Amino acid sequence: MSPLRELAHAKINLYLHVTGRRDDGYHLLDSLAVFAGAADELRLEQGAGRGGHVGLRVEGTFAPGLRDDCADNLIVRAGALLRAHVGPDMAHRLPNVDIVLRKELPVASGIGGGSADAAAALRLLLKAWGLSISRADLMALATRLGADVPVCLDQMPARMEGIGEELTPAPVLPPCGMMLVNCGQSVSTPQVFRSRAPGFTPRAGLPARWSTLADMVRDLSAQTNDLQDAACAICPEITTVLDALHAAPGCRLARMSGSGATCFALFDSPEAAQAAAPAVRHGNWWVWAGDLCRTGARLEPRADSLPA
Ligand SMILES: C[C@@](CO)(OP(=O)(O)O)[C@H](O)COP(=O)(O)OP(=O)(O)OC[C@H]1O[C@@H](n2ccc(N)nc2=O)[C@H](O)[C@@H]1O
């Protein structure tokens, strides 16, 4: 990827256990996050003047769900947070930039598209502005943007604990394919957490590696997404999506990701997932099939800058 482009991959929660609740209302999680090939793209263009301001233009399939230059957009918020972090003296020397977001992931859909965009914006701006900040500071900035943003910084399979910010490496994953299906209805994350059934699920036991998809599916089948029933009650079409995925030829496991509504299914290979996709397509459903993202996006120590 060019230094002025970043892909923001969809985050998939292969299981999600709610293990507790903090006093501030946030839930403690144990979740295995992986990244699918499906992605938004952020492209950076040089703006006019200095001050480190980040403009935003949104294009792509799901652009109608978002507004240009919106202060609430997680990309614009990531820029503002980074500007505040470096302080006014440094910020006023930074070139203004425009980010063009090609939005190809459905919005508010349990695959962390907004979080992935925020993490991609942090990576892009650090490179473009030639800034280097410590890993600990970067993680802290990411956590302020959202519980899902830290895991999206590296886009590597990871076990998420705490509220999502405590990351440890995932088991080594076997070759497999994935399908993602979203029925077109956004589901509110806070509403799903609020309406889930009371009680907690213990932390899962995970091996260091899964050599085959059958091994991984056996273990994942013993785990759950504790938000799935609540999301299905709010948006019953999720159940229809899950039924369609279970019935798809070659599907080995189907489950909802995050707080929904997007569901995923695992297949023997990316080709098997792509071959099954036509059987699942229905009305205006968003259907994606392919491989996991296996490259990650960890920041290199060297920083590429925008031309002065
Ligand atoms: C549920 C998960 C699982 O990966 O995924 P998504 O459905 O968002 O993709 C995440 O924890 C979502 O992370 P993110 O979307 O960044 O959440 P935040 O903006 O920090 O929080 C939104 C709201 O969700 C609830 N929340 C979020 C995370 C958490 N560990 N406990 C919570 O209770 C809180 O009500 C919070 O106000």
Ligand SMILES: Nc1ncnc2c1ncn2[C@@H]1O[C@H](COP(=O)(O)OP(=O)(O)O)[C@@H](O)[C@H]1O
């Ligand atoms: N760049 C962005 N892309 C998507 N959603 C965004 C973005 N910036 C802010 N948001 C807001 O963040 C919320 C969560 O979006 P998203 O990360 O797509 O969903 P989820 O957390 O369910 O996976 C949405 O309500 C959306 O309005």
